[in-house]
Amino acid sequence: MRLNADDLLVNTYGAERIRMVRGKGCTLWDASGKSYLDFFGGIAVNALGYGNKAIAKVAAKQYQKLSHVSNLYTTEPAVRLADAILKHQPIPNRTYERLFFSNSGAEANEAALKFAAICIQKEGNRAPYFASFQNAFHGRTFLTLSLTSQKKYRTMYEGIFPPTLTLPYNDPSALHKKLTPDVGAVIVEVVQGEGGVRSLSSACALLLNRLCNSNNIILIADEVQTGMGRTGTVYASEGARLKPDIITIAKPLGGGLPLAATLVTKRIHTHITPAIHGTTFGGGPVQCAVACEVWARVTAPSFLHSVQHASGILDDALVHLASNCTVIKELRGVGLLRGIQLADDVDVSQVIAQLRTAGLLVIPSGDGVIRLAPPLTIKKADIRNAVDILHAVFRTYKATT
Numbered sequence: 001m002r003l004n005a006d007d008l009l010v011n012t013y014g015a016e017r018i019r020m021v022r023g024k025g026c027t028l029w030d031a032s033g034k035s036y037l038d039f040f041g042g043i044a045v046n047a048l049g050y051g052n053k054a055i056a057k058v059a060a061k062q063y064q065k066l067s068h069v070s071n072l073y074t075t076e077p078a079v080r081l082a083d084a085i086l087k088h089q090p091i092p093n094r095t096y097e098r099l100f101f102s103n104s105g106a107e108a109n110e111a112a113l114k115f116a117a118i119c120i121q122k123e124g125n126r127a128p129y130f131a132s133f134q135n136a137f138h139g140r141t142f143l144t145l146s147l148t149s150q151k152k153y154r155t156m157y158e159g160i161f162p163p164t165l166t167l168p169y170n171d172p173s174a175l176h177k178k179l180t181p182d183v184g185a186v187i188v189e190v191v192q193g194e195g196g197v198r199s200l201s202s203a204c205a206l207l208l209n210r211l212c213n214s215n216n217i218i219l220i221a222d223e224v225q226t227g228m229g230r231t232g233t234v235y236a237s238e239g240a241r242l243k244p245d246i247i248t249i250a251k252p253l254g255g256g257l258p259l260a261a262t263l264v265t266k267r268i269h270t271h272i273t274p275a276i277h278g279t280t281f282g283g284g285p286v287q288c289a290v291a292c293e294v295w296a297r298v299t300a301p302s303f304l305h306s307v308q309h310a311s312g313i314l315d316d317a318l319v320h321l322a323s324n325c326t327v328i329k330e331l332r333g334v335g336l337l338r339g340i341q342l343a344d345d346v347d348v349s350q351v352i353a354q355l356r357t358a359g360l361l362v363i364p365s366g367d368g369v370i371r372l373a374p375p376l377t378i379k380k381a382d383i384r385n386a387v388d389i390l391h392a393v394f395r396t397y398k399a400t401t
């Protein structure tokens, strides 16, 4: 009898999903042997693609040497990784002095918010009052969910959240009005990964820097999806000229193993003392050994250059596609995080199912948007094949709006 996920797992992901069995580069194979071009990389996780033998070797070697010791001890891979991450300081006038390892994007943001809460209280006896943006997604723990505005994720839990402020995205006059000294910290995505692939305007990034500075508000950049080369720079904050006090990274860091980091400036770190926060698994030696390899690769200037090059090819191909497919309403995104907004009357989940049948895996983002987040190692031929499949499916739709 074939075991069925639907009979065994809590029903948080809907109907039975395709059972994937192996991957190589940008291609995945399911249990029936059908292959798929993966254009969302395990939700922006698989930066180096599937089946990387060098990474597999690092993981196996470290597992045999030392797998888990808890955070009552430290390990050589964790120290080496922290050093590599903190050596890279690309944001002008911001130095990230320390970092905290955890296991997921939500945990990295939860740590950021808890550290910010401590700092806010210690600095000025203010209550920790947090702000985030419309359509933001920061995770599914209670604190991060309280700052995630999309209704579908939070409606069932309303009433349990602490009071928060939701700011409109890319609205300078609202920022001026609402980002007052009452706000203790604000968390922002430079590109909203789950919220429609909208990018923070440079006017708003600069205004956020200015208002946070003058009102003593802690600025947190959630780079869980955008960090580590996705937008063509190590941090998307670099391109946007955002100057966060705290940066969180996660998805690609562990090369597919769970690992995240919360980077803090001295202002924040000064207030952190033992027992304030912690984790059993965060920063384990196997994840960190793998992450050292991933970090070294994705932060190499030649690698970032290749991401920028691939992103230019993808951009050109999408612009050409949009000129031939009336169903495309708008193109969004930066680097290798792209959004295709379809006409209002189109059922995006149906389009995604058709693309999957045709051998291309993509995911939705917000309302009516198809998100592309392929491995950062994507090749020109894969981009061409993906865009051919998009074209074949999109041309069966006509825009009526």
Ligand code: PLP
Pocket: 043, 103, 104, 105, 106, 107, 109, 137, 138, 139, 140, 189, 193, 194, 222, 223, 224, 225, 250
């Ligand atoms: N923040 C952002 C910007 C994300 O895109 C995500 C996940 O998609 C998260 C936080 C939550 O990460 P995780 O699912 O690893 O908890």
